[in-house]
Amino acid sequence: MRVVTGSEMRDLDQWTMQDFGMPGEMLMENAGRAAAGRMLTRLTLDERVIVLCGSGNNGGDGFVIARCLYEAGICPEVWLIPEENRLSGEAKFHYGLLLQCGIQVNSVQAGGKRCEDVIAAADVVIDAMLGTGVSGELREPYASLVAACNETAARVEAVDIPSGLPADEGVMWHTAVQADFTVVLAAYKESSFLPRTAPFYGEIEVVSIGLPPGTYDLLKYERRLWQRVDVQTTLPVRSAEDYKSTYGKGLIVGGSETMPGAPLLAGEAALKSGTGLLTLALPASFTSAAASRLPEAMLQPFSEGVRLSADVTKFDAAACGPGLGRDEAAAHLVQHLIYKTDGVLILDADALHILRPSELKSRRKPTVLTPHAGELAALTGLSVEEVLQAPFQTSFNFATAYGVYVVMKGAHTITSTPDGRQFVNPTGNAVLARGGTGDVLTGMVLAFTMSHTTLDAAVANAVYLHGAAADALAVTVPPHAVKTSDVISALPLAFQSVESTD
Numbered sequence: 001m002r003v004v005t006g007s008e009m010r011d012l013d014q015w016t017m018q019d020f021g022m023p024g025e026m027l028m029e030n031a032g033r034a035a036a037g038r039m040l041t042r043l044t045l046d047e048r049v050i051v052l053c054g055s056g057n058n059g060g061d062g063f064v065i066a067r068c069l070y071e072a073g074i075c076p077e078v079w080l081i082p083e084e085n086r087l088s089g090e091a092k093f094h095y096g097l098l099l100q101c102g103i104q105v106n107s108v109q110a111g112g113k114r115c116e117d118v119i120a121a122a123d124v125v126i127d128a129m130l131g132t133g134v135s136g137e138l139r140e141p142y143a144s145l146v147a148a149c150n151e152t153a154a155r156v157e158a159v160d161i162p163s164g165l166p167a168d169e170g171v172m173w174h175t176a177v178q179a180d181f182t183v184v185l186a187a188y189k190e191s192s193f194l195p196r197t198a199p200f201y202g203e204i205e206v207v208s209i210g211l212p213p214g215t216y217d218l219l220k221y222e223r224r225l226w227q228r229v230d231v232q233t234t235l236p237v238r239s240a241e242d243y244k245s246t247y248g249k250g251l252i253v254g255g256s257e258t259m260p261g262a263p264l265l266a267g268e269a270a271l272k273s274g275t276g277l278l279t280l281a282l283p284a285s286f287t288s289a290a291a292s293r294l295p296e297a298m299l300q301p302f303s304e305g306v307r308l309s310a311d312v313t314k315f316d317a318a319a320c321g322p323g324l325g326r327d328e329a330a331a332h333l334v335q336h337l338i339y340k341t342d343g344v345l346i347l348d349a350d351a352l353h354i355l356r357p358s359e360l361k362s363r364r365k366p367t368v369l370t371p372h373a374g375e376l377a378a379l380t381g382l383s384v385e386e387v388l389q390a391p392f393q394t395s396f397n398f399a400t401a402y403g404v405y406v407v408m409k410g411a412h413t414i415t416s417t418p419d420g421r422q423f424v425n426p427t428g429n430a431v432l433a434r435g436g437t438g439d440v441l442t443g444m445v446l447a448f449t450m451s452h453t454t455l456d457a458a459v460a461n462a463v464y465l466h467g468a469a470a471d472a473l474a475v476t477v478p479p480h481a482v483k484t485s486d487v488i489s490a491l492p493l494a495f496q497s498v499e500s501t502d
């Protein structure tokens with residue numbers, strides 16, 4: 001399932017109409033009919049339904065929806081917000097069809113009965129006021145109608161985007177309809193996944209509007225949701241013929257006086273995600289504790305001043321950062337790994353604060369960075385607010401400029417590849433908002449980079465299953481009664497959740 005910007009969606013619609021030859025009226029019929037189909041699954045014949053239609057194509061979808069509901073035996077009250085003469089193109093065409101069905105259309109501009117009062121008394125409000133074409137602060141009467149939608153007790157169902165919300169990240173906006181459901185047309189919009197805008201969508205349902213096969217290939221960059229089916233088709237199957245070295249030799253470097261547990265969490269997660277041979281490099285004072293907690297791992301104590309005595313070229317993949325600290329010795333260690341490791345290098349936590357981004361360009365083997373918004377802000381020199389305003393663009397820019405994978409952790413983690421593709425993760429919940437869960441992810445990424453055929457799948461699957469473990473936990477335990485190592489314990493459930501056939 002794709003994630004697009006407003007202008008990419010307009011391009012897709014244009015190609016479909018101009019190059020493929022599908023008339024715009026047909027595309028709008030497809031869109032409105034598909035949306036109505038979803039809405040009808042929730043509607044009952046006795047509900048009072050109001051459809052609010054704006055001047056653009058989102059309003060045009062509203063006319064189609066009203067006609068489809070009428071066809072299904074529901075008589076909605078339709079309200080046109082602009083003057084009738086403002087309608088044009090496909091929207092005007094479908095307005096005409098609606099009138100021909102004998103459905104009366106009320107006018108907000110005409111005065112008399114107030115649309116706000118009807119919204120207040122409705123059971124269901126269908127919001128087809130504004131879609132991807134919105135720009136700037138809402139003008140009247142839209143602003144008042146949006147406020148009325150947010151005050152009514154009715155179920156609010158938005159078409160494509162809750163009115164007032166931009167499709168794209170990084171756009172200033174002021175107010176929007178708070179929907180209970182949004183039927184998104186064809187593809188997710190970026191704002192479906194941003195922390196501030198996503199809640200306005202309510203529950204999202206994406207419907208197909210009949211774009212021809214291959215249309216999305218015309219877009220310059222691939223940005224999409226990484227779904228269960230993607231995990232199912234790329235997760236390696238273990239065979240009885242495998243050896244302990246089949247899944248690679250991994251190294252985790254981390255730990256300091258104040259954070260001894262972080263590399264252990266990463267190590268345990270790596271082992272529980274299939275790593276056959278794991279070495280932990282950590283402060284000498286923790287080795288006996290590590291040996292009793294993780295007897296499966298080999299241990300490499302740091303020598304004086306956090307020096308790594310292991311030959312790092314022997315490892316297929318290395319992860320560095322959990323609990324490492326940010327002193328000069330730690331910075332040298334990160335630098336050493338950047339220049340000397342001969343396999344995939346995963347940099348997390350403290351390593352992200354002390355690395356010099358320019359050095360990443362010297363890497364000949366892949367590098368994976370797993371920052372949260374604060375760490376990406378530190379890497380890019382932006383503020384945390386700026387990163388959260390535009391996580392797609394910020395992580396894309398960093399990944400492509402430095403030729404690395406960037407896993408920007410958040411409610412919807414975004415994985416960006418060095419060549420500019422982006423995968424949005426659908427799993428995970430509040431369970432993951434606690435210390436140490438990032439270390440768990442680092443261990444999983446390490447394990448998966450050694451077992452998967454492609455690095456794209458390795459990274460995206462690690463993110464997906466990390467979230468799926470939290471989702472499995474949340475089914476049985478309240479989020480506040482969980483500790484991070486429970487997420488590791490739930491990994492078998494996460495694997496099972498993608499292996500089952502239902």
Ligand SMILES: NC(=O)C1=CN([C@@H]2O[C@H](COP(=O)(O)OP(=O)(O)OC[C@H]3O[C@@H](n4cnc5c(N)ncnc54)[C@H](OP(=O)(O)O)[C@@H]3O)[C@@H](O)[C@H]2O)[C@@H](O)CC1
Pocket residue numbers: 010013014024027028031032054055056057058059060061082086129130131132133134135136137138139140142159160161185209
């Ligand atoms: N063929 C296609 O492309 C298909 C598109 N589809 C659908 O079309 C939607 C995009 O349609 P769109 O581009 O017409 O934009 P849309 O959001 O309906 O209206 C824009 C109008 O709103 C107004 N307006 C803007 N800002 C405002 C503000 N701040 N405050 C107040 N008013 C404001 C302004 O009107 P004006 O004031 O100039 O009269 C502007 O012209 C998309 O989301 C999907 O639902 C599907 O049917 C599939 C086929």
Ligand SMILES: [K+]
Pocket residue numbers: 058127128129130131158159160161162163
């Ligand atoms: K809308």
